[in-house]
Structure formats: structure tokens, C-alpha cells
């Protein structure tokens with residue numbers, strides 16, 4: 001396939017960015033989207049030009065590092081799929097494809113298609129952990145958890161922290177990400193120690209980092225590569241109200 005690419009180039013956080021045109025030749029339908037960008041970059045490097053900067057790590061849909069907006073959709077057109085797992089067979093010969101970075105005030109652009117997502121790390125550091133004994137591994141049978149509860153917790157734990165939910169939201173809200181962590185830990189016995197302080201601290205940190213609030217549009221759920229349901233946000237709101245009652249506010 002031959003493709004026409006419009007790719008966001010920006011030399012640094014304070015530089016002005018722009019969409020630049022590139023032609024991608026000899027692209028196999030079996031390539032992943034990131035492999036297609038690798039081919040374009042090899043051509044740029046051969047010409048002595050600056051390669052297009054983009055994030056990736058596992059390229060297997062599990063680490064949450066890849067972060068491209070393809071034709072206006074975070075992670076591209078396939079539901080429940082990270083952009084590293086998006087394949088070029090999804091496109092036709094001659095297509096024009098626009099590639100942009102996540103856009104949110106809390107995710108400032110570092111270079112080209114790479115954004116700074118350390119705001120998510122700060123939210124996790126504020127409360128996304130459990131207090132546990134650091135001794136030997138506990139016998140799994142000593143902490144009984146009903147199967148339906150462990151499966152519901154696992155569904156929320158599937159969040160890979162990619163930030164597509166923020167990129168899709170018109171308010172740049174991090175509610176789907178935060179609520180997935182809150183729901184996961186609130187369901188498990190290990191998460192009870194910080195249960196109420198966690199929800200307050202994580203929401204406060206998200207506010208401090210400049211993420212917006214939720215207005216129930218649902219774009220986050222639509223683009224989430226792990227299909228985290230928006231019902232997690234309702235769970236988070238209930239946890240927050242309980243935390244206020246426990247604190248007597």
C-alpha cells in the first residue's frame with residue numbers, strides 16, 4: 001500500500017507544532033501501525049532528517065505506552081485495541097491518515113507525538129496502592145474472595161494507564177482511569193485500609209493536575225482499549241460520598 005500521512009511535528013514543549021505531509025510506500029497490510037511508522041522513520045533517517053518521535057514499549061497491548069490519535073480517534077478506529085495492535089489492513093491503498101498526540105493540558109507535549117503522562121503517576125502515588133506486610137508471600141487460601149468479586153476487581157484492574165480516556169474527553173477528564181483504580185481496590189480486602197482516604201486523595205490530585213470533570217459523555221468508554229465501563233465512575237462517586245460521610249463532612 002501507499003499511504004498519505006499527515007503527522008504532528010513539534011520540536012519541543014514550547015515550540016509551535018504543525019501537521020506535516022509524508023508518503024509511506026511499500027506498506028504491508030500485515031504491519032502494525034507502529035511498524036508502518038518505523039518504515040517511515042527509516043526513510044527519514046536515511047535522508048538525514050529527524051525521525052518522528054512516538055512512544056511505544058510492549059507493542060502487545062499490555063503496557064499502555066503507545067498513545068496516538070489516528071484520524072481523530074485515540075488508538076484509532078478499532079474498538080478495544082491499542083494503536084500498537086492496530087494493523088494496516090484496517091486501511092486502504094491511497095488513504096490519507098492523520099496522526100496526532102494525546103491533547104490535554106495535563107499531558108503536555110514533549111516532542112512530536114510524545115506527551116508527558118507523569119500526571120497519572122502522581123495520581124497513583126496519591127492513593128493507588130495498598131498497605132501490605134512486606135514479609136513472605138501469604139497463602140492465597142488465607143484471603144478468601146468470592147469469584148464474582150475477584151472477577152469484577154480484575155475487570156477494573158485491566159486498565160493499562162494509557163490515557164486515551166483523557167484524550168477522548170472534551171473535558172480532558174481522568175475519571176475513567178481514576179475510577180478503574182478506585183473500583184479495583186475498593187472491591188478487594190487488601191484495599192480496605194486506605195479505602196476512603198484513597199478516593200479523596202486521588203480525585204484531589206487529578207484536580208490539582210488540571211484534569212477536567214466528568215459530564216457523562218461516554219467517549220472515554222468508547223476509546224478505552226481495555227473496554228473499562230463508565231459504570232466505574234458511578235462506583236467512584238459512591239465511594240467519594242461514603243468517604244465524606246465517614247469523615248463527617
Ligand code: SF4
Nearest residue numbers: 159160162163165224
Ligand atoms: S481507563 Fe482505558 S483509556 Fe483510560 S487509562 Fe485505563 S486503559 Fe487507558
Ligand code: FES
Nearest residue numbers: 057059064066084
Ligand atoms: S506499546 Fe504497550 S500497549 Fe501499546
